Amino acid sequence: MGLEMILIIGAGDVGSNIAADLTETHDVTIIDRDPDRIDALATKIDVSGVVGDGRSIPVLQEAGIDKAEIVVASTDSDAANVMVCNAAKQVGDPSTIARVKDVGLYRTWQSLDSGLSVDTMLCIDVLAAEALTRTIALPGAQAADTFADGQVEVAEFEIGGDTPVTDQTVAEADRYASATFAAIFRDDNIIIPEGDTVIQSGDCVVVIGSLHSVSRFAEAVSSQPTLDTDDDVVIVGGDELGYQIAKQFEDRGWTPHIAERESDRETQPATRFTESSVAGPDSRNVEGFSLDRLANADLLVGAADDDTNYLLTQVAREYNVTKTAAIVNNPAIVELFEGAALDVVVHPEDIIAGEILQAVYGSDSENVSVLEHDDAEVLEIIVDNESVLAGTALRDISNHLPTGVVIGAILREGQLQVPRGNKIIQTGDRIIAFVDAEKAAEVAGLI
Template sequence: MRVIIVGAGEVGSSIASSLAGTHEVVVVDVDGERVDALTYSEDVLAIQGDGTSISTLREAGIEEADMMIASTDDDETNLVACGTAKTVDDPFTIARVKNVDYLETWQHAADRTAFGVDFMVCTNLLTAQDIVRVIGLPAARDVDPFAGGTVQMAEFGVSADSPLADQTVSEADRFDSLTFAAILRNGDVEIPRGGTRIRADDKVVVIGNPESVQEFAREIAPRETPSSNEDLVIIGGSDIGYHVARLLEERGLSPRLIERDADRARELAEKLPNTVVMESDATDAEFLAREHVDEADAVVAALESDEKNLLVSVLAKQLGARRTVAVVETTEYVSLFETVGVDVGVNPREVTAEEITRFTRELHTENVSLIEDDRAEVIEIEVDDDSILVGRPIRESVADLPEGFVVGAITRDDQFVVPRGDTVVESGDHVVVFVERDALEAVTEQL
């Protein structure tokens, strides 16, 4: 498949890296330095030019393109690029936007082709959804649903005081409908065996039904068990902060939101009937103490700058807040935030790149989740009679596949099936598997 990507920033570069191995990728950007950097780092054709220009798109081969992804940091540029592409030919177009208004307009179009866009990805809404999923599971760093919600993948951090620290996988595997898919340690991905020991500071990827994943979350972080009367504080009435509050309200929760600007606070109070909106400067430690932020189960920092999000997250932690989740606009800062004590840093660009990559992969699979900067993937595939898994016990199939592959879950007629060595996969089953990047192509060809 020939894919044209407009925008060689963090999002575009990440998508290009994910697709370059299996597709013919062309990247367009106005910045010559970005073009040069991408030319040397990835197996793609990089062109300097304006992605909204017909001549540039023709140079990139828009007439032969199957897909065009507009991923610059400017909403209007992305929409115009998609519209321009449709005037030349009819590639499938994907646009990245931040403004939810554009998404709502696109969704309300009868055939969802407004702006010349076939699929739209909204950064702010995706980020809010990611934050809400993470809040719902104690100690979780990432959460993704599969098989229509019947299966859940979650990544957890293991702290030194966690009951799982220093246990073997066999000792920790006490859940009937849960599979230990991987252990992430110092940037490396390890497929765990029964004798593999879980260490403090590891990240553990598990796949199972939602009930087992919740039970595992309570086991790994018993002091962070969520409840229906959670005290959740959102700092910053940005678009992301607003959508986090709205989504929490939809779950029956009543968060508190702190916003400095009086007009914005009034607007949010009108839009969020079940949220207590407070007008104040959240970087004021005395105010945070006065409002008992120390008692919060989770504090979400959604201000407009990384520096302020870091400050309020650290303040909340020092006061005694149980958990902090911060929006981090600069990708390189995510590890810094987590090093100084922020529990989870959510980068909107990474979330967006993953969603677009997931959608492009869904042309061949049902669902995809990227793990550890695309070092591995969790994918859902509906298997047929040609699959190496069908009609055989899983242990036999796995023996014939490359290392770095784990069957995490199976659903059959919308029912969860626990995958064990003697489980026989049937044609039509939905299989959720964990695959390391190096084994991905070989495994997916046989599934």
């Protein structure tokens, strides 16, 4: 039986990263108008490339649309992505996935019960807003996601020089009842922790467990206080992304203030909030920005363009704003933001990549989260009769799975099980697993 064929339209960062993740387990073809992009990608990974417009039926036919099981439309144009899905449905019967930025288009698609020939639509602004507020709610977290209908949390924390776990072995630090140390990111390397692995200052540790245990760990290792609902939250950028972030904060009980980029637009978002206020100064003009408001802020969220976000978060540091966060769209400068002492940096392309992979894995995975810019993934998978893990003790999983896999949580009949060596995995168990990104598709199929 041949490999499942995936057709990706758009060889940008998202499309290229998705292709790289899937080449080991799928037959991948990618379409892009730019021949240089196709050539560059084909020299790095085992993919077939077609130069052309993915909306063109002849181009889709050349790419083998009749054999494609899944079509991923990941260009920078919302309209083009919908048109690609339409064209694909006209000449084949693939499952179609489109990424979009326009929230209005996304809401329209939802109201049409998955219409427009798009089976799965992923909205960048909605997903980014959800990820940012979810991470901010957990003190000290650099990234956070929930699994198993909110029963399990996965979070990444940078370990400082004086935390309770600094310079301790994993065995010594293992005192959070239902939390597992799944991985350590150190100097661009992924370390799968053993009991004698020492947690060092500067490490980024991935913890998987119950919300209570992960919160206890967050409070122990973070020097930051929990953000209270009466704290002052300022969001820079009043366009759709800023609105989505403000809405997420309102839903969690905060009343954020929005600094709109263009004063003549300030009344537009104001009508969309129940409590939030909207300020009018041009956020690119630091002198004209409301410094009194900035000085009193407990959290500044950069939701404008990357340059504005960077500048104002640095000014916020000078004014001793307790916490700063930013959405960063350009992948080339994500590390610059992360090295600038911001508390939360959200890169939407990582989130979109995880959502696309979840849709591609289909029944093999209930949920997927991408960590460290696509270096690692967290999978939520239900063990079935064909799983290599059914009836296997956790201590023996290395006999059945590639290296670099850690079972971080097991849910059995709705109850969280502590994943320790003697635990036997059963059919029907819901498993949350940390996986090296290069092996994620293989692992999803095996489990």
